[in-house]
Amino acid sequence: MSKLAWRRTWFQVHKWIGLILAILIIPLSLTGSALVWDEALDHGLNPQRYQVSGGMLIDPDRYVAAARGALKPEDAIVSIALPAGDGPVIVTASSPGKSISGPPRTMVYLDPPTARVLDIASNRAGVLRVFHMIHGSLMLPGVGRAIVGWIGVAMMLSCFTGLWLWWPTIGTWVRGLRWRRHNNLDTNLHHLLGFWIALPLFVLSLTGTWIAFPQFFGMVTGGAPQRGGGMDRAAMARARPLAAPHLSIDAAIAGARAKLPGDLRQVTWPTDLKPEWKIALAGDPQPLVTVDDATGVAKAGRIMPEDTARLVRRIHDGTRMGLLWQVIIFIGGILPAVLAVTGVIMWWRARKWRGELKARRA
Template sequence: MPSSRGALRRFWLNVHLWLGVALAILTVPIAISGALLVYHDELDTLLHPARYAVTGSQISQPTSAYLDAARKALGNGASPTFIRFDEGAPVVVSARGRSAEGTPRRLNVYLDPPTANVLEVEDFRASMFGFLHIFHENLTIPEYSGRAIVGWIGVAMLISSLSGIYLWWPRNGAFRIGLRWRRSDSTNANLHHLLGFWISIPLAVVSFTGIYLGFPQQGRDLLSTVAPVTPRAGFGAPARQTALNPDQALAHALAQTPDAKPATLFLATGKQGEAPVWRIQVRDSQGGTKTLLVDDRAGTVTPVAVQSGDKISQWIRWIHEGSHSGPVWKLIVLLCGVLPPLFTITGIIMWLQRRQRRTTVTRLRPAE
């Protein structure tokens, strides 16, 4: 029995070691990019104060005024796709277009809420945070299954986290002894063991949610077996001509939810032969959001029913991002991105030290 237990421990030690060493070139940058994205909004405000220099928080202009100002700032190179309203923040119009070389571009126009004056225009894909988002999602190689690769890295990190708990567990079952700082004479080993134990469960959770996001279709299919999920439906191409203007579409939506405020308005899209549809998200007094579809021709408003599976899917994303979960979990998710590089370094040092000890023992062993 002891020998089989030792063999099992050696197996998981090798798995833990080689996952950490072999995949370090990907796990380290993915973890660091994730850590930076946890505080995206705070860091962006610090690095780009001009785009957040609003003169007030009141949405004083009609939606069309913000869109017109954005179109003027963008010129003919891009077309707005949606407009976002956040309390105490600039109004943001997001647009899509192509560069002179034909590569896709996503541009964000930041506008002052009271005046609709343009504060700044950002080329999202060319920005630092745009790069971090794309790298963390698909390694900037979506055409080479980059998103799936990130998903498999999540599988490796999940296995590494759970195997780390197994390897940390004291062999004599003395749990409290395992929590001591000085389990060995090596500072590297003590750092690896103690910090690894405390972050292992949160890191496993973040890794698991990352797997779901890395394989979105498979994840939704699996989720639909235990909870109803709204089928993904395409919204078609942007409508070139509409019967309603943005102000009228928003008025129809707000008439159905008089106590709500606009959160996001997606410009009308439609499939050939069908009436264009405006997709509008509104925010109630408790901070919850509701999505409404406004028929461009009839002006009818249809609430989008949120299934329990949709809520679970949203929570999975929030847990992974560290958003909507309070400052404590946000800090924990940050540590889940900061500590893996430390584990990689300390783990490699522990491995090299172990190899050196074995080499020394072999040299000192008397020849037969």
């Protein structure tokens, strides 16, 4: 196949990917861009949660008592998270009910020095929750995650074909960096922005596809979870916290600190699936101590090295990846929407031009 024939083929592939997926690419890319700064957004949208009076911590049992007073009688506490700096104490509780993603949960935000309730929120409500649902599954239960994954595959192909079409047909590749390759602003924007965002967008599309199809990529990299050995993540999400554990939270923390001293960061309640307390301490990686609820025996948890799946997720959402990469993926979320709009404009103008040409020939 000649170079011209390849160019025509890739042009058709690139065009129809953009036209068919434009309406889906725009919300996916914009919500992904916003979620890079999810903590800052939460501060702006819910300032009452962060209006703490200080950073001094008190007995965790007092936080639990304050949270119980704000929760419904049927709610069961799942965990308590203590801030490393300025910020609220967060008590998470599980409510009765079933769904694919597990039972609904309620977060109670508390003032660290006083245990005063700052806010109560559901994990199924709020703007950020909607953003996560759109970006992760297009708000389509069951099939949405797979659809997003295949959109990622199409976006990788679009990046490849876009670079092929960007490459100048005459002269060196430097000519492609010119601003005025066309008389129309939208076409110039599409060519230039498409080139600069192609590589970051390919990485984001690949990592997004990886997150959507973890079992496939796990087998490819040799890191697929072994069935039957270990607990299924969905089963863990559906596990119900024990309503009346044998140990109190103070006894569980005391047992953990006797095994491994350190500043407390999070306490997770025992469940009907795994009746043991999990005590997370300050550190990077975070040390973990498990305390058997029946016997009180504490064991130092094994600090697992970061696997490929966790690294892929951090690359995709920018967690602990530095400000530069966070800015790049923020822009990488906005520009696909711009490219989708400019691409549709270019297609519509070309369609109109071909129609006028056909009319003149007739």
